[in-house]
Amino acid sequence: MRICTNGSVSAKASSPACDTRESRRGDAGGCASDRSTPLTWFRDMVPHCLEYARTAKEQGHPIVCIMCEFTPRELIMAAGAVPVCMCGGSAETIPAAERDLPANLCPLIKSTYGYHVLRTNPFLEMADLVVAETTCDGKKKMYELMAQSRPMYVLELPHNPDSIEALGFWEQQIRRFKRELERRFEVCITDDLLRKAIAVMNRERRLRRALAAAMEADGPPLTGRQLADLRSCISGIACDLRQYEQVLQWLGPRRENGLTDRVRVLLTGVPIAHGAERVLDIVEGCGGLVVSMENCTGIKPILDDVDEHAADPLAALAQKYFHIPCAVMSRNDRRVEALRRLVGRYRPQCVIDLVWQACLTYDVESARIRRLAEEEFGLPYLQIETDYSPSDSARIGMRIEALFETARARAGGSTTEFSRRGDNLACGGPSPRQSVYDGGGT
Numbered sequence: 001m002r003i004c005t006n007g008s009v010s011a012k013a014s015s016p017a018c019d020t021r022e023s024r025r026g027d028a029g030g031c032a033s034d035r036s037t038p039l040t041w042f043r044d045m046v047p048h049c050l051e052y053a054r055t056a057k058e059q060g061h062p063i064v065c066i067m068c069e070f071t072p073r074e075l076i077m078a079a080g081a082v083p084v085c086m087c088g089g090s091a092e093t094i095p096a097a098e099r100d101l102p103a104n105l106c107p108l109i110k111s112t113y114g115y116h117v118l119r120t121n122p123f124l125e126m127a128d129l130v131v132a133e134t135t136c137d138g139k140k141k142m143y144e145l146m147a148q149s150r151p152m153y154v155l156e157l158p159h160n161p162d163s164i165e166a167l168g169f170w171e172q173q174i175r176r177f178k179r180e181l182e183r184r185f186e187v188c189i190t191d192d193l194l195r196k197a198i199a200v201m202n203r204e205r206r207l208r209r210a211l212a213a214a215m216e217a218d219g220p221p222l223t224g225r226q227l228a229d230l231r232s233c234i235s236g237i238a239c240d241l242r243q244y245e246q247v248l249q250w251l252g253p254r255r256e257n258g259l260t261d262r263v264r265v266l267l268t269g270v271p272i273a274h275g276a277e278r279v280l281d282i283v284e285g286c287g288g289l290v291v292s293m294e295n296c297t298g299i300k301p302i303l304d305d306v307d308e309h310a311a312d313p314l315a316a317l318a319q320k321y322f323h324i325p326c327a328v329m330s331r332n333d334r335r336v337e338a339l340r341r342l343v344g345r346y347r348p349q350c351v352i353d354l355v356w357q358a359c360l361t362y363d364v365e366s367a368r369i370r371r372l373a374e375e376e377f378g379l380p381y382l383q384i385e386t387d388y389s390p391s392d393s394a395r396i397g398m399r400i401e402a403l404f405e406t407a408r409a410r411a412g413g414s415t416t417e418f419s420r421r422g423d424n425l426a427c428g429g430p431s432p433r434q435s436v437y438d439g440g441g442t
């Protein structure tokens with residue numbers, strides 16, 4: 001293991017994996033993406049990420065698979081490694097998972113575990129480390145099984161987001177994780193490297209927030225599905241960031257010239273892994289427009305940035321990540337605060353709360369979200385509990401159509417009423433902890 005001193009940069013960590021694809025191509029002007037539009041670029045997101053990860057691995061950069069937004073990608077990047085989201089979105093791997101796991105378990109967990117059993121997730125197969133976290137019970141126990149045959153590190157997440165002691169414990173977990181990455185990958189994670197990684201991730205968060213802000217318009221220029229597709233399972237890839245910038249340029253003159261005849265939907269609840277967008281597609285296929293997706297694949301993890309200039313970057317990381325408003329936290333008041341702001345900004349006409357089957361934390365929290373939507377926002381609310389099987393698609397479609405009938409009837413066919421209501425919420429609603437998001441995105 002190398003001796004680590006502040007300011008000394010280890011050779012491995014000083015070659016950020018983020019630039020490997022560009023450097024291999026020797027294309028100073030950018031990437032192969034220059035030949036495609038951003039939407040087609042992200043349609044091929046998985047092959048691009050695979051090429052990126054393979055190249056990085058060939059060049060000696062470790063691959064680290066993660067499954068939760070509480071895991072600070074910045075630390076992994078500062079260690080010269082590549083953080084890859086390994087969340088499974090396929091129903092096809094679930095039968096294999098059910099050989100070990102109960103059928104009555106969240107499909108996201110089963111799908112991910114199924115890839116592990118079948119060895120069909122190429123990122124996981126090249127992973128030097130899997131980072132787990134103590135969030136929900138299903139994931140914790142699944143990780144124990146996975147750890148029998150894969151190198152794994154577990155971040156212990158305390159669950160009271162308002163406790164100073166819990167934050168202190170989490171900060172110690174972050175410091176311990178840094179030491180483990182240094183030991184395992186024989187690198188030094190200096191404050192300088194960490195700040196660079198934080199700056200990259202902040203840039204990505206800013207760009208994604210700016211893209212999300214396009215949906216504030218009365219006639220958004222994108223569908224919710226198109227916006228959801230603008231993401232990558234590897235964060236911080238320079239080509240992806242340039243693609244985000246291109247989309248923003250493209251959106252510039254089109255911000256108010258889009259879809260005005262849809263029912264505006266705020267989609268909250270569980271994360272929607274790549275490949276598991278069925279409910280999102282049904283919502284939009286029924287005449288809805290998901291103007292805001294308050295979940296871990298949408299705006300939730302990018303609401304706040306990490307302080308790039310903090311004297312102690314590890315403490316800054318701990319502070320940001322500990323306050324992600326996930327339902328595993330108790331109390332999870334920050335989710336309510338986030339929803340208030342999102343309703344103010346995006347003026348939805350209804351709230352749809354997606355819960356994966358057997359996800360107890362989000363399922364139980366639904367009662368609070370329903371009351372918030374119906375009583376405080378005055379919006380019709382629908383909880384959809386489902387899994388990755390398409391067998392209930394028709395039934396879900398019928399329930400969404402009924403919800404939209406109610407939303408249209410309340411709006412009298414106009415979005416103006418909602419715009420006014422949104423303004424009131426934005427101005428007169430409770431004003432909790434300031435978020436970077438309050439500053440207007442970028």
Ligand code: SF4
Pocket residue numbers: 067068069070135136270271296324326327328
């Ligand atoms: S919903 Fe919670 S447990 Fe799931 S990825 Fe997000 S932060 Fe992690």
Ligand code: SF4
Pocket residue numbers: 106107108109135136137138139270271328356358359360361362
């Ligand atoms: S959706 Fe719920 S049950 Fe599934 S991994 Fe996330 S928190 Fe756990």
